Amino acid sequence: LSSNIPGDEICEGDNITFTAMPTGGSGTITYTFYVDNVVQTVGVTGNLFTTSALTDGQQVHVDVTDNYGTVSSSKITVTVHRRPITGTIYIIPNS
Numbered sequence: 001l002s003s004n005i006p007g008d009e010i011c012e013g014d015n016i017t018f019t020a021m022p023t024g025g026s027g028t029i030t031y032t033f034y035v036d037n038v039v040q041t042v043g044v045t046g047n048l049f050t051t052s053a054l055t056d057g058q059q060v061h062v063d064v065t066d067n068y069g070t071v072s073s074s075k076i077t078v079t080v081h082r083r084p085i086t087g088t089i090y091i092i093p094n095s
Contacts, residue, residue: 001062001074009079012030013052016078020047020062034061056080 004017020031034039034051034059043050049060061075 001060001076003076004079007079009081010054011081011083012055013083015050015052016054017048017050018060018062018076020064020074022066022072023049024075030065032063032065034063035059054078054080068084 002019002021004019005014008016010016010026018033019061020033022029029047031044031047035051035054040049040051049062054060056076056079058080059077061073064072064074
């Protein structure tokens with residue numbers, strides 16, 4: 001399991017895509033993605049899972065299953081930073 005973001009660090013609300021890349025296995029491969037052990041269905045397409053709803057420290061994992069029921073798992077813990085405040089700050093001097 002890998003992500004498209006170096007270091008698996010994002011800001012709140014940013015998209016991150018996880019890709020399952022099995023080695024071996026036989027026949028049809030199925031992918032089941034989880035966030036903190038809850039099965040994900042939204043944002044899943046084949047071996048890809050995309051989300052913008054993660055919070056700091058959540059763990060994404062995938063189970064890869066082949067025709068024989070052989071399961072391989074992989075996990076990533078994501079660091080989510082608060083989005084920096086942007087805009088103009090006005091300082092009003094004391095009168």
